[in-house]
Amino acid sequence: MNPTIYAYATYVFLSVALTAWVGRTLHSNGRAFLIDVFADREDLADSVNHLLVVGFYLINFGYIALALKLADRAQDATTAFEAVSYKVGLVLVVLGLMHFFNLYVFSRIRAHKRVADAPRPLPPDAVVRPDGVLAAVEVRTPPAPPEA
Amino acid sequence: MAGDPLELTVWFDGDCGFCARVAKWLDGQPKYVPVRCVPAQDAAGAGCPLGTQALLDKVTVTASDGAVYRGTNAWITVLWALRAYRRWSLRFAQPRWRPMAEALFGAIAGVAKMTKK
Numbered sequence: 001m002n003p004t005i006y007a008y009a010t011y012v013f014l015s016v017a018l019t020a021w022v023g024r025t026l027h028s029n030g031r032a033f034l035i036d037v038f039a040d041r042e043d044l045a046d047s048v049n050h051l052l053v054v055g056f057y058l059i060n061f062g063y064i065a066l067a068l069k070l071a072d073r074a075q076d077a078t079t080a081f082e083a084v085s086y087k088v089g090l091v092l093v094v095l096g097l098m099h100f101f102n103l104y105v106f107s108r109i110r111a112h113k114r115v116a117d118a119p120r121p122l123p124p125d126a127v128v129r130p131d132g133v134l135a136a137v138e139v140r141t142p143p144a145p146p147e148a
Numbered sequence: 149m150a151g152d153p154l155e156l157t158v159w160f161d162g163d164c165g166f167c168a169r170v171a172k173w174l175d176g177q178p179k180y181v182p183v184r185c186v187p188a189q190d191a192a193g194a195g196c197p198l199g200t201q202a203l204l205d206k207v208t209v210t211a212s213d214g215a216v217y218r219g220t221n222a223w224i225t226v227l228w229a230l231r232a233y234r235r236w237s238l239r240f241a242q243p244r245w246r247p248m249a250e251a252l253f254g255a256i257a258g259v260a261k262m263t264k265k
Contacts, residue, residue, distance in 0.1 A: 115234050116180070121241030122224055124215030134197045134216070 003074035007083045014084070015064040015091045019057065022095050026102060027053045037109050052105075056098060063094050155182045155212040156229050158222070159196065159203040162187025166263040170256075174226065181229040207257065220246075223253040 027049060034045035067090060074080035127135050158174065160167040171185035186194050188203035198208060198216070209222040217225040220240075227237035240249035 115238065118228070118234060118238055120211075120215075120225060120228055121238050122217065122221050124211070125218045125221055126216040128197050128210065128214040128216060130214070132195075132197055 003076055003080040004070060007070065007074045007080040008068060010080075010084045011068065011087045012064070014088050016061070018088070018091060018095060019060040019064065022099060023053050023057055023060075026056060026099070030102070030106065033106055033110070037106075037113050039113075052102065056102065059098060060091070060095060064091060067091070153182075153212075155184065156226065157194075157196075157210045157212075158183060158185045158226060159188045159191060159198070159208045159210070160185055161204055161260065161264065162189045164260050164264045166260050170260075174230075177233075178231040179229050180231055180234065183226060183229050207260075219257075220249050220253045223256075224249060 030049050030052065031045065034049050035042055038045045038048070067087060070083050070087075072079075072083075074083050129135050158171065160171050162168070174183055174185055186196075188200050188208075191198065191200045191203055196203070196210065198210075202208070206219040207222050209217040209225050211217075211225075224237050224240050227233040227240070230237075239245050
C-alpha cells in the first residue's frame, strides 16, 4: 500500500460521507417546504423530494468519481494529506453550489405558487346585486394590495 | 354564489378591429379562470346591467360574483385570469406601478379609439 492509495481511500470515504450527510439534510428539511408548496399533497411532495435527492446524489457521486485521480502521486504522509484536503475541498464547494441551486429551485417553485394562488388584486369598481341592479357605481381609489 | 367557480366576461367594442383582435388573443391564452369576450353591442341581449354606451366608454369586465371592473382595473383583472400574466397583474395593482398601468392601458385604449370604424 503506497500513500496514494491511502489518499484515495480517505478521499472516497470523506466525500461519500459528506454527500450522504448533505443529502439527508436536504431530504429531511426540504420535505416540510415541499408539502407547503404542493398544497398538502404529501404523496406528491415526498415524490418530488425523493427525485430531487436522487439527482443530487447522482451528480455528486459522479463528480467524486471523476475527480478521484491525483495528477501527482502522493510521495509521503504530507503530500497525501495535502492531496486529500484539496480534493475534499473541491467536493465541498460543489456540494455548496448544488445546495444553493436546490434552494433556488425551491424558492422558484414557491414564488410560482404564490402567484398562482393570489386572489383578485383589486376591489370592484361596482357590484351587480343578485337582483340584477347595479350598485355602488364608479371608481374608488385603489387600495394598497400586499407587496407581490 | 359563494363557491361557484369564478368566471369573467370582457365587454369589448365590436366595431373596433383592434379590440376584436385583442379578444381573439385573449381566447387563445391559457387561463386560471374562464374569460368570455362579448361585444358591448350585444350587452342588452346578454343580460349585462350596464348599457352599451357605458361599456363603450370604458372597457369593462364583469365577474360571475357580480363584481364590475372598468378601465385600467378591468385590464388588471383580465391579466390576473391569464396564466402567463398574473404576475404582471399583481405588479400593476400596486400603487407604485399604478401610473405605469394607467399609461400603458390608456395608450391601448387610445389605439382602440383610433381603429374604431
